[in-house]
Amino acid sequence: MEFADVARGLLLVAPADFVRERTARQRAVRKDDRELATRIGGLRKPAPAAWVVDLLAHEGALDEAVDLGPAIRQAQADADPDEIRRLRRQRAEVVAALAQAGADLASDAGHPVTSAVLDQVRATIEAAMADPHAGAAARSGLLVRPLESAGFDAVDLDGALADPDAVPDAWSGTDAEPIPITSARGSRTASRASRPQPEPQPEPQPEEEPEEEQDPGPEPEPRADPAAERRAAREAEAAARTESRDADAALEAAEQELEAAEERRADLERQLADASAEIQRAERVRDESADASDRARDLLRAAQRHRRDVGR
Structure with missing residues (x-):
């Protein structure tokens, strides 16, 4: 197999x-x-x-x-x-x-x-x-x-x-x-990118003027790395799967322990039922013995009375 x-x-x-x-x-x-x-x-x-x-x-x-x-x-x-x-x-x-x-x-x-x-x-x-x-x-x-x-x-x-x-x-x-x-x-984007594009015409340049100092402002935030984000997502997913597998294993172990406990309980219940049946049999034997003893005493008394009656 x-x-x-x-x-x-x-x-x-x-x-x-x-x-x-x-x-x-x-x-x-x-x-x-x-x-x-x-x-x-x-x-x-x-x-x-x-x-x-x-x-x-x-x-x-x-x-x-x-x-x-x-x-x-x-x-x-x-x-x-x-x-x-x-x-x-x-x-x-x-x-x-x-x-x-x-x-x-x-x-x-x-x-x-x-x-x-x-x-x-x-x-x-x-x-x-x-x-x-x-x-x-x-x-x-x-x-x-x-x-x-x-x-x-x-x-x-x-x-x-x-x-x-x-x-x-x-x-x-x-x-x-x-x-x-x-x-x-x-x-579609890739297809358009592969087509030949017309060459751009130079735009007329305006006369240069003295540049004014400008406030550069806050620095741009660094661009996210998509590959790193995918790797992090895969690692998080792998960790979640590991936790899920561990939880499944713990659950299965608990289910097996529960099943074993239920089997032990069933065995004990069967043993208890057997013991109860044996007690009932013993009680019946005791009652039957008591009845037999009572009948024997009654016969003995009857025999004694008969003997006394004969002796008279």
Whole structure:
């Protein structure tokens, strides 16, 4: 039994039921394959948005969305704003339809999701369309956290998959640049910039006048560094994900402790029920013995009276 196959099955379980099902699956294989049981025990509970995307992947619903990415990438390479606009409209329609399909699947499973979770589902699908590596991750059915595309930066897949070794295309393969989730305005600007521009005519120079000293005013504030801001945002996001993973781990540990405590309580209740039944049996035996003793005394008295009557 392959761990990736087990993980795919478990990740289809609703997050609210995940820990219980994972524990049951771990116990089922522990006798035959302790290494697999250990890996199952370490499987992270999926975030709600990742669970919805895994449901879509299981249905094969993400193929059209991911396959639309290369067409958008080619339109951008061709600097064709009309084609880019058409494909972006198509992408928006596909993303909306898939998000609704994911919401329906979650409701059918008895665990409807919130609008905030659906926003993360849409962002994950857009990331899967923008970056081929993210597309492979989303289609694998092994996603444990949502994805997000940040312009031309590659989608961060660190900690996104339950079994990264099972999805090599998520880490290697095509070297195509990610597709930025922006409008086509940048392509039109680049197209205009490539056209030849008429040479500017020199303007007539006015007669020079003596310059007056001017107050330089306050020094301009230093311009922000967009790259540094993106790095800081990614670092903050990574820290938040780490905190979220730690919180998930603590929650799972608490759930496991609660489950163990409930099992111990069930054992004690069974022992108490057995003891109560034994007490009841002992009480019945005691009552039956007392009844037998009473009957024996009555027979003895009757025999004594009969003997006295005969002696007279």
